[in-house]
Amino acid sequence: MPIKEYVPYCLVPVCALLAASAAPQSNPVIPTESAPVSVINIDAAVSGYYQGVITSPLTRQLSAGCYSLTDASGKNSGASFDAFNYHLGVANDWAWQYRVVDLDRLTTLSYVAAPSDESPATKYAAEAGASAAGLATPTHTFCTETATSVGFMVDDNYVPDNTGGISLFMQGPMAIDQFTLAGPSVLSLGDREVEAWEGYSLGDAHPIYFRALSGSTESAITQIPGLSTTVSPALASAGGAIYVATLPANFDNMIVVTSDQGSTPLCDSVQCARSKARPALVGAGSALYAAWTDIDGTIRIAVRSREFASAEETWRIAAEPVPNATTGRTNGPALAFFHGKLILAWTSALGESIEVNTTSHPLSSDSWSSPTSIASPSSVAPALGTLYDAENHQVLDLAWTTPAAGINFAQYEPSASTFTRVDSPFELPSGALTTLTPSLGSSITPVSSESDSCLSSNYLDYTNDAPPPTTIRHKRHNQHPSGCP
Numbered sequence: 001m002p003i004k005e006y007v008p009y010c011l012v013p014v015c016a017l018l019a020a021s022a023a024p025q026s027n028p029v030i031p032t033e034s035a036p037v038s039v040i041n042i043d044a045a046v047s048g049y050y051q052g053v054i055t056s057p058l059t060r061q062l063s064a065g066c067y068s069l070t071d072a073s074g075k076n077s078g079a080s081f082d083a084f085n086y087h088l089g090v091a092n093d094w095a096w097q098y099r100v101v102d103l104d105r106l107t108t109l110s111y112v113a114a115p116s117d118e119s120p121a122t123k124y125a126a127e128a129g130a131s132a133a134g135l136a137t138p139t140h141t142f143c144t145e146t147a148t149s150v151g152f153m154v155d156d157n158y159v160p161d162n163t164g165g166i167s168l169f170m171q172g173p174m175a176i177d178q179f180t181l182a183g184p185s186v187l188s189l190g191d192r193e194v195e196a197w198e199g200y201s202l203g204d205a206h207p208i209y210f211r212a213l214s215g216s217t218e219s220a221i222t223q224i225p226g227l228s229t230t231v232s233p234a235l236a237s238a239g240g241a242i243y244v245a246t247l248p249a250n251f252d253n254m255i256v257v258t259s260d261q262g263s264t265p266l267c268d269s270v271q272c273a274r275s276k277a278r279p280a281l282v283g284a285g286s287a288l289y290a291a292w293t294d295i296d297g298t299i300r301i302a303v304r305s306r307e308f309a310s311a312e313e314t315w316r317i318a319a320e321p322v323p324n325a326t327t328g329r330t331n332g333p334a335l336a337f338f339h340g341k342l343i344l345a346w347t348s349a350l351g352e353s354i355e356v357n358t359t360s361h362p363l364s365s366d367s368w369s370s371p372t373s374i375a376s377p378s379s380v381a382p383a384l385g386t387l388y389d390a391e392n393h394q395v396l397d398l399a400w401t402t403p404a405a406g407i408n409f410a411q412y413e414p415s416a417s418t419f420t421r422v423d424s425p426f427e428l429p430s431g432a433l434t435t436l437t438p439s440l441g442s443s444i445t446p447v448s449s450e451s452d453s454c455l456s457s458n459y460l461d462y463t464n465d466a467p468p469p470t471t472i473r474h475k476r477h478n479q480h481p482s483g484c485p
Contacts, residue, residue, distance in 0.1 A: 039072050040168040042098055042152050044084035048159035049099045052106075055159055057151025059103065065173025066143040066200070066469060069100070069110070071134040072167040081165035083130035084154060088161045092125040095154075096134035098166045100142050103149040107202060109142035111155070127164070134166070139466045143176050143200045176200055177209050177221045179469040180232075182278065183437035184461045187235035187242075188386060193441035193459050196244070198232045199223070200469045204249035208233050214443050215457050215478065227258060231278040231332070232437070234290075238283030239305070245279045245290060255279050255292060261314075266290055266302060268315045273302060277332035278381065278437075284337040284361050290315075291322075291335045291344060299325040299333050299346060303363050318363070324371050325357060327381075336384035337361065338396040339414040345382045345398055348373070354382050354400050354410075358417050372418055374410055377403055385440025387425060388456035392444065392482040397425065399440055405432035405465050426460045426475040434473075438462035447481050454484035 040058065048055040073082035087093040097113035113122045114133035124130035144150065156162060180197040187194045192214040199207040205228035212219040227233075229246035236243045244258045245266070253274040255266040266273035273279070279292040291301045298321035304314045326349045327333065333346040342363065345356045354374040360367045382400040389395050396412035398419050407428065410419040444456040460475040 038170050039076055039078040040069070040152050040170050041078075041080040042154060042166045042168070044081075044086070044154045044156065044162040044165040045159055047151070047153035048156045048162075049101065049153045050155065050157035054101060054103075054106075054151060054153065057101065057103065057153045060150050060152070060170075061147070062144060062150050063147045063173050064145055064176065066141050066176050066179050067170050067172030067174070068139050068141045068466075069098075069112070069168045069170055070139045071096075071137060072169040073131060073134065075169070079167035081167045083124070083127050083134060084162055084164035084166060085127070086154075086156050086162050088163050092123075094124040094127050094130040094164075095122050096124070096130045096137070096166065097122055097155055098168065099153050099155055101151045101153070102144060102202075103151045105148070105202075109144065109150065110140055112137060112140050113155070141179065141466060141469050143179060143469055145176065145200075145202060175221075177223065178471050180209075180463060180472060181206060181468045182232040183380070183383075183434070183463055184439050184472050185232050185235050185278070186385065186439040186441035186459070186461055187237060188441045188443065189237065190443070191445045192443045193457075194235065195439070195441070195459075195461055195472070196224070196233050196235055197472060198229055201228075204230060206230060208244070208246070213441075213457075213459055213474065213476070214445065215455065216476070227263075231276075234279045234281040236281035236283045236288060238288040239286035243281055243283075243288055245281050247275060247277075247279070253295065255290070257281075257290070264314070266292075266315055266317075268302070268317045270319075271317055273300065273315075273317065275332070277328075277330050280333050280335035282335045282337045282342070284342070287362065289335060289337070289342060289363070291333045293327055293329060293332050293346075294321065295329065297326050297329050297349060298322070299327060299344070301335075301342075301344070301363065322357065323368055325355065327355075328379075331379075331381045334382050334384040334398075336386070336396055338386065338394075338412060341414075341417070343384060343396065343412065345384055347378050347381055347400070351379045352377055354378060354398070356398070356419055369417060374398075374419060374421065376400065376408055379403065380435070381437045383437055383439045385442070387440060387442050387458040388444060388479055390479055390482065392454055392456050392479065392485055394442075394485065397422075397440055399438050399460070401434055401436065401438060401462075405435050407433055407438055407460070407462065425458060426477050428460075428475060432465040434462040434465055436463045436468075436470075444485065446484060452484055453481040455479065455481050 072079040100110040196210040234245040255273040302317040
């Protein structure tokens with residue numbers, strides 16, 4: 001049978017999320033590979049920075065956008081330097097580092113230093129060692145929201161006794177809305193997956209951007225108007241409505257949830273949800289669940305329903321934290337609803353394992369099972385997402401980032417309420433993938449209006465392995481047509 005059409009309520013800013021994603025199309029972004037390239041030669045004997053004092057910076061007038069920087073030495077005839085010595089005549093005082101400053105606002109946009117085993121930690125005993133470290137340094141990106149004057153320099157308090165310098169490839173501008181400061185969040189809405197992320201801004205309040213994916217197409221990137229955040233947003237649908245959870249700047253660490261009813265803090269009559277990490281949302285019919293890492297590292301959970309409760313008192317926060325659930329204060333949990341159960345996943349407080357717990361729906365205080373562990377270290381939050389198997393049956397997968405910047409997977413077994421390690425359901429490239437939290441999602445569409453067959457697509461969304469701000473990558477796996485759910 002054909003899948004059911006999704007019809008949301010639409011009254012406030014989150015409606016833009018669905019209006020713009022309703023008809024995915026080719027996205028006219030500027031690919032990184034096509035951005036103009038120039039070589040920046042920083043003369044360490046001329047351009048320096050020390051404790052806010054800038055000396056003769058190498059200056060470029062740049063338009064708004066994002067720019068990537070990587071070591072240019074030995075790669076282009078325009079590169080003049082491979083490293084610099086910060087004490088002329090002292091053979092073992094070499095370094096490879098640079099700073100980029102917005103000269104109009106006197107704000108540092110990027111500081112990069114190749115680490116060493118010496119003291120100080122950026123010192124190299126020979127030019128060759130510093131040069132090799134520079135070549136091994138990953139690409140870094142800086143962004144500017146407006147056209148501005150940008151200065152390039154080395155960090156040193158007295159530049160006249162320096163020799164050498166730093167040569168960089170600068171690529172850009174690239175569209176600023178492609179870049180994020182954290183791992184993306186996704187919401188599966190039947191015929192499409194909506195992907196949202198914390199955008200770049202020099203201030204504490206960061207914009208939220210999104211796009212929709214359906215099969216091999218994607219919508220244009222759109223900003224959610226009126227919303228900002230300091231962490232990756234959380235998305236969910238419940239009772240026909242769309243919800244977005246954010247952590248606004250300068251709001252006492254309180255989580256705010258926005259829907260067609262407006263934006264309100266996640267509070268009940270007793271307490272409010274406060275966190276320093278990305279929250280998690282999931283819908284279970286008309287009920288909406290939220291989970292978050294409290295300021296003390298414990299994990300809390302709350303529930304609300306559209307059928308009852310006033311606009312002022314919509315949430316019921318569990319009186320006690322989830323038992324035996326503690327994580328790093330800047331790592332949020334992952335939350336899913338599958339086969340009638342709530343599934344909660346988090347990284348252990350010491351980053352030694354991925355922990356999972358389940359409870360019944362509707363939620364009760366004593367219904368949590370004993371946590372189970374997956375012995376695999378990670379330093380960031382895991383992700384939960386429903387995918388489709390070859391017969392278009394839904395499965396629940398868990399994904400997490402490894403210390404080597406890989407992504408591991410496990411799949412939920414409802415009969416045993418446990419996760420089992422599985423191979424990646426996506427074809428992934430070798431080498432480093434990401435250091436941030438990934439996300440999982442899916443979409444399914446009828447082959448035709450008269451067909452009982454559907455084509456499903458699974459999505460893995462993750463940032464590339466460069467330090468933020470960074471771009472988001474997609475890995476899509478399209479199933480062969482099979483029965484519709």
